[in-house]
C-alpha cells in the first residue's frame with residue numbers, strides 16, 4: 001500500500017467533500033488496516049500536518065507557482081501541499097523523496113501533463129526553504145500571525161480584539177502542540193472489580209503507557225504512549241472515559257448530589273451524561289440529543305460504564321417539554337457552539353467557522369437556554385457550557401441570560417483557554433435558581 005497515495009485520498013476527501021479531517025483520517029485508518037505502526041503514524045502526521053498548516057503552505061506555494069493554489073485542480077493542490085509540508089516540516093523525509101513521490105502520484109492520478117509543474121514548484125521550494133519570505137511581523141502583525149499559525153485573518157483579528165495579541169498567538173499555537181489524552185476515572189468500578197487506583201495505574205505502566213496526574217481534576221489522569229484507546233487495559237470494563245479536564249470540572253461544579261434528577265439536553269456522545277450519572281448514583285439522568293444517529297454513542301458509553309441510571313431519548317432542545325417543567329435538580333446545557341476551543345483536535349474547524357455561523361449559534365444557544373432554565377426546580381442548578389472561546393457565546397450569552405432571568409444568580413463561571421490553560425478551550429457557568 002502506498003501511504004502517500006492514501007494521504008492524498010484523505011486530503012481530497014477533506015477538500016472536495018468537506019469531510020472533517022478527523023473523520024476522513026479515521027475512515028482511512030479503518031479501511032486500510034495499517035499493520036505497520038510507523039506507516040500509520042506517517043499517514044496521520046502528513047494529513048494532520050497539511051490540514052493544520054494549510055494557509056501557511058498555500059502562502060509559500062503561491063510565491064513559487066505561476067498558477068495560484070486556489071486555481072489548481074484539487075489533486076494538484078493537495079499534492080503541492082503534501083510535498084511542501086514534507087519539505088518544510090518533516091525532517092525525516094529527504095526533500096528529493098517528498099518531491100519525487102508527489103510527481104509519481106500526479107502521473108498515477110492522470111495528471112502526467114502537470115507532473116513537470118509539480119516537480120518545478122516543489123524543487124524551487126526545496127531550494128528556497130531557508131529564505132522563505134513571510135508577511136512582516138512588525139508592519140503586518142495580524143497577517144503575520146494569520147499565515148504563521150494558519151488561521152483565517154478575521155479570526156486572528158477577532159481573538160486579538162477579545163484577548164490581546166499575546167494570548168491570541170498562544171491560543172493559535174496551541175493547536176500544533178502534542179496533547180496527552182485525559183481520562184476520567186471511574187473509581188467506583190475500579191474498586192468494584194477488586195483493584196485499587198494504584199494497582200490499576202501499575203497495570204497501565206506495565207502495558208507501556210505513561211500515566212500522569214491531571215492538572216485540574218482529582219480523578220483525571222493524562223495518558224500517552226498507547227496505540228488505540230479501546231485496547232487500553234480497563235477500557236472495556238468501564239474503568240474510565242476519555243474526557244477533557246475542562247468538561248470534568250464543569251460537571252463537578254454543578255454539584256450533582258447522589259439522589260438528583262439530572263437532564264442533559266444536548267448530550268451526545270455522552271461525556272457529561274456519564275459523569276453526571278456517576279455522581280447521581282441513586283438518582284437518574286435523562287440524556288437527550290437531536291441527532292438520532294449519535295444516541296448510539298451515548299448508549300455504548302453508558303453500557304461500557306455499566307450505568308443503570310440513564311435514560312436516552314431523541315429530542316430537539318428547542319422544543320419545550322412541558323412535562324419536565326421544574327422537575328430537574330440539575331440541567332446540563334452543553335450546547336452546540338463554534339468549537340474554537342478544540343481547534344487542536346479538530347484541526348479544520350478554524351477554516352469552517354464563519355462570523356455569520358457564530359451569530360446564528362448565539363441565537364440557537366439563547367433559544368435552548370430559554371427552555372432549559374424552565375426545567376430546573378427552585379433551588380436547582382443550570383449548567384451552561386461550550387467548547388469555545390468567543391465571548392458572545394460565553395460570558396456575553398450568560399450576561400444576557402441573567403438580565404432576562406432574575407430568578408437565576410451566577411454561582412461560578414470559568415473560561416479555559418487552550419495553550420494558556422493545560423486543557424481545551426472551554427467555558428462553563430453554574431447558574432443557581434432561587435427558591436420559590
Ligand SMILES: C[S@@+](CC[C@H](N)C(=O)[O-])C[C@H]1O[C@@H](n2cnc3c(N)ncnc32)[C@H](O)[C@@H]1O
Pocket residue numbers: 247265266267268269270271272273288289290291294315316317318334335336337387
Ligand atoms: C457540544 S456537543 C455535546 C457534547 C456532550 N454534552 C458531551 O459532553 O459528550 C453538542 C450536541 O448538541 C446536539 N444538538 C445540536 N442541536 C441540538 C438541538 N436543537 N437539540 C438537541 N441537541 C442538539 C448535537 O447533536 C451534539 O451532539
